Amino acid sequence: MIARNVAQRVFAPSVRPFTIMVGTIVVLGLLDRGTGYFFSVGTIFSVMQLFATLGLVALGLGLSMLIREFDLSVSGMVGLAGCIAVMTGGTHPWLGALLGVGAGLFGGLLQGLIMTRLSLSSVGVTLGGLLTLQGLTYVLTDNQTISYPNMAVALGLNAPLAGLFSARSAAALAVFAVAALAMHYTRLGRDVIATGSDRRASRIAGLNTDRVVIGVFAASGASSALAGVLLSYSLGAASPVALSDVLGPAAAAAIVGGVSVVGGRGSPMGIAAGVLTLCILSSGLSAIGVAPYVHDLVTGAILLVIAVLDAPDLARRITTWRLDRAERRQRNALAGTSS
Amino acid sequence: MTALALPAVLRRGLPRVRHVTLAFRLAAAAAIAIYALTTPGFLSPLSINALLTAISFVGCVAVGMTFITLTGNIMSLALGATVSASALMFLACLSFGVLPAVLATLVFGIAITGAQGFLVGYFRANPILVSVAALSLLLGAAAFATGGHRIYPGGAGLEIFKGRFAGIPIDAWCFFATVATGQFILSWTRIGRTMTMVGSNMRAAAAAGIATTSAVTIAYVIAGACAAISGVLLAARYGSGDMEVGAGYDYTAIAAVLVGGTGIAGGSGSTVRTLAGIVVIGVIQVVLLLRGFSEQLQYLITGLLVLCVVMLHTLGERR
Numbered sequence: 001m002i003a004r005n006v007a008q009r010v011f012a013p014s015v016r017p018f019t020i021m022v023g024t025i026v027v028l029g030l031l032d033r034g035t036g037y038f039f040s041v042g043t044i045f046s047v048m049q050l051f052a053t054l055g056l057v058a059l060g061l062g063l064s065m066l067i068r069e070f071d072l073s074v075s076g077m078v079g080l081a082g083c084i085a086v087m088t089g090g091t092h093p094w095l096g097a098l099l100g101v102g103a104g105l106f107g108g109l110l111q112g113l114i115m116t117r118l119s120l121s122s123v124g125v126t127l128g129g130l131l132t133l134q135g136l137t138y139v140l141t142d143n144q145t146i147s148y149p150n151m152a153v154a155l156g157l158n159a160p161l162a163g164l165f166s167a168r169s170a171a172a173l174a175v176f177a178v179a180a181l182a183m184h185y186t187r188l189g190r191d192v193i194a195t196g197s198d199r200r201a202s203r204i205a206g207l208n209t210d211r212v213v214i215g216v217f218a219a220s221g222a223s224s225a226l227a228g229v230l231l232s233y234s235l236g237a238a239s240p241v242a243l244s245d246v247l248g249p250a251a252a253a254a255i256v257g258g259v260s261v262v263g264g265r266g267s268p269m270g271i272a273a274g275v276l277t278l279c280i281l282s283s284g285l286s287a288i289g290v291a292p293y294v295h296d297l298v299t300g301a302i303l304l305v306i307a308v309l310d311a312p313d314l315a316r317r318i319t320t321w322r323l324d325r326a327e328r329r330q331r332n333a334l335a336g337t338s339s
Numbered sequence: 340m341t342a343l344a345l346p347a348v349l350r351r352g353l354p355r356v357r358h359v360t361l362a363f364r365l366a367a368a369a370a371i372a373i374y375a376l377t378t379p380g381f382l383s384p385l386s387i388n389a390l391l392t393a394i395s396f397v398g399c400v401a402v403g404m405t406f407i408t409l410t411g412n413i414m415s416l417a418l419g420a421t422v423s424a425s426a427l428m429f430l431a432c433l434s435f436g437v438l439p440a441v442l443a444t445l446v447f448g449i450a451i452t453g454a455q456g457f458l459v460g461y462f463r464a465n466p467i468l469v470s471v472a473a474l475s476l477l478l479g480a481a482a483f484a485t486g487g488h489r490i491y492p493g494g495a496g497l498e499i500f501k502g503r504f505a506g507i508p509i510d511a512w513c514f515f516a517t518v519a520t521g522q523f524i525l526s527w528t529r530i531g532r533t534m535t536m537v538g539s540n541m542r543a544a545a546a547a548g549i550a551t552t553s554a555v556t557i558a559y560v561i562a563g564a565c566a567a568i569s570g571v572l573l574a575a576r577y578g579s580g581d582m583e584v585g586a587g588y589d590y591t592a593i594a595a596v597l598v599g600g601t602g603i604a605g606g607s608g609s610t611v612r613t614l615a616g617i618v619v620i621g622v623i624q625v626v627l628l629l630r631g632f633s634e635q636l637q638y639l640i641t642g643l644l645v646l647c648v649v650m651l652h653t654l655g656e657r658r
Contacts, residue, residue: 306468307458
């Protein structure tokens with residue numbers, strides 16, 4: 001009974017992302033068998049480096065999923081903003097970063113406006129947005145890898161702070177902190193949750209849901225753009241073809257982090273936990289020294305398990321199985337007494 | 340008086356919106372057609388054949404994606420990887436002969452994608468998360484099986500797929516057959532109707548006693564078979580394969596589905612529409628190529644066109 005209570009509390013939607021994260025750490029720690037490769041400062045640092053890119057993208061995508069939309073354009077934003085920053089920020093890195101993030105903000109705003117003014121679904125609009133952004137990136141870079149001349153910025157962004165963070169991952173954490181505070185303590189956050197839970201009811205209650213949608217897509221664009229800017233600066237290069245496959249992991253991280261596609265459920269802290277889970281898996285497994293394909297297989301298996309555990313009909317199916325079994329047992333017992 | 344007049348106005352008003360959108364669509368199609376036909380060299384057999392083969396590979400995937408979108412499951416991010424894995428499977432099995440290899444590939448594609456469909460249909464698991472998981476598993480399994488090397492055919496017989504029938508490449512015939520079969524299933528079979536119903540309202544369909552699990556699973560099974568066909572055609576065309584051959588097909592496929600006018604919300608759509616969508620995308624790309632636009636501009640213009648067409652389509656129907 002106590003075990004069931006604990007399980008219920010630990011797997012409650014708002015806590016579950018953290019449970020999964022801790023579980024991942026424990027399992028990897030056991031697999032490490034005390035060699036210390038996993039529990040090292042280096043692993044934490046590399047987890048945070050991965051977090052800096054994937055986290056910001058997952059935050060943007062997760063916010064759009066919170067309001068029951070789906071922002072496919074995030075990977076396009078990452079690429080475009082990275083290229084803009086690298087091309088314009090040679091002498092003034094801040095200017096490049098501003099332009100890159102501004103482009104993401106503007107792109108998100110525009111998509112949000114198209115969606116709300118024409119009442120279109122987000123998947124279609126952001127798919128067009130994704131292809132357009134990719135095209136724009138190709139045109140801007142002339143289909144070539146652009147190198148970033150200012151190596152001081154690249155080194156500065158990646159230099160370890162207190163051994164655990166770099167300036168890059170610290171920036172990502174700061175964005176998460178701001179998002180979490182805004183979602184928990186401001187009216188804005190409650191408006192977003194309300195829009196995601198029931199858009200019609202929110203509109204009837206007097207909430208300008210269109211503005212929330214536009215704002216969320218602008219935030220999503222800006223957040224992914226920031227990820228792109230930071231990544232391109234720290235790699236010292238930007239290329240139009242790189243990073244087209246960031247969308248899948250970002251969606252996975254958001255869903256592992258407790259964001260429900262039904263809308264209205266999820267939080268920035270949960271998303272952070274989801275992203276950390278994937279990053280810990282990725283760097284933890286390579287720290288332990290397994291082959292890269294094992295990493296893909298393990299990630300896939302875990303995502304599959306979470307997909308099933310998270311499925312709305314799982315409880316119903318289990319109840320049906322139980323009832324069926326009980327009924328069969330009863331029937332067998334009856335057959336036994338009558339014969 | 341006004342109370343009576345209002346519905347009449349509405350009744351007259353609605354078709355008008357539809358007429359306007361239809362006119363828009365026809366005008367857009369006509370504009371693309373005129374632009375294409377006035378492009379020098381567009382009607383040459385060479386460019387037509389290039390167009391047909393190019394749309395055949397991704398077109399098969401788009402037909403499969405139509406079924407996933409139609410049943411209300413938005414899109415699959417794993418179909419591109421399924422195409423690549425199917426190509427590898429086909430090449431590896433070619434030592435047993437062409438027909439067994441094709442059958443093995445079909446079974447492979449159906450099993451991989453059908454399993455995802457079962458999870459989505461039976462537990463109502465999130466289709467996007469399931470497809471991301473499958474993508475990860477496929478990449479891992481392929482890296483394990485191939486060791487990261489390219490795969491070359493284990494036997495002969497690829498020439499069959501490189502031939503022509505009535506002047507049209509075999510790939511295109513396979514694609515047209517896929518479209519026709521898909522449309523037949525959707526329009527004339529019971530399971531097709533069931534899939535449409537499940538897509539338009541899952542709960543209502545379940546309440547009406549429809550076996551929603553099997554409908555969704557079969558939609559994914561069809562998608563897997565389509566991806567396998569695309570993989571076979573690609574493997575035969577290029578004579579070797581790796582996990583990159585189908586990369587990015589998911590996005591082009593869903594673009595074709597949306598450009599064709601299948602609603603993303605599910606419950607409506609057809610493979611013939613998807614055929615139209617992929618033809619529009621293919622024609623635009625070929626025309627831009629022939630008119631000497633740089634590759635970068637081709638990407639940009641294609642993206643903008645997809646955006647415009649999607650906006651145009653959904654204008655009439657509203658969310």
